[in-house]
Amino acid sequence: MQPEKKLFTFEETKQKLVNYCVYQDRCHAEVEQKMREFVLIPEAKEEILLYLMKENYLNEERFTRSYIRGKFNIKHWGKTKIKIHLKQKGITEKLINRCYDEIHEDDYLKTVKRLYENYESKLKGLKDYQKRSKTITYLRSRGFEYEVILQVIES
Structure with a gap:
């Protein structure tokens, strides 16, 4: 069963969405998701989105x-x-x-190096190649590129 949608006037809804955007930067998808909580006709949704973009609340x-x-x-x-x-x-x-x-390239490399050293130092009782393999897997899971990881390891 779906929860009741909130009923607000157009202006109240617009103000709530302005507040939503002011609190934190939002993307279009997040704002559209938030709009689904309100009962709005498509024209009203479009008008609110245009207003948010025009007034630079949504960028x-x-x-x-x-x-x-x-x-x-x-x-x-x-x-x-x-x-x-x-x-x-x-x-x-x-x-x-x-x-x-x-993201500055120097900061990126420093971060990879720091994460590499921290993680590898926590691995106990493993051979060097096992530590290296596990650490590379860990850094890949954090979203770092394999080439960058190798660059850091070899430096």
């Missing part, structure tokens, strides 16, 4: 840049994992690639 590039910064700096995700998650949110590959300049 796909700003969202992408902030998402990349956050996932890299806070969660220490690699570019591959970030790209997969952004694509799931409906962000184009072209935009994602354009926004990767938010």
Whole structure:
């Protein structure tokens, strides 16, 4: 059984969605998902989306840049994992690639190196090749590219 949809006036709904976008950068897919909670005719949804974009509450590039910064700096995700998650949110590959300049190459390599050293030091009782293999698998799961991992290991 579906929960009751909330009934608000057009202006109240618009204000709620403005607040939703102001609280944190959002992508179009998240806003459209939020709109499903409200009873709206398609024309009203379109008008609200246009208003949010026109007033710069909804900006796909700003969202992408902030998402990349956050996932890299806070969660220490690699570019591959970030790209997969952004694509799931409906962000184009072209935009994602354009926004990767938010991650500086030096910081990226330092992060891979730090994660590599931390993880490898926790592995006890394994042969060197086993440690290396497990660590590479771990870093790949964090979204780092194999070439970058090898570059860090060999340096």
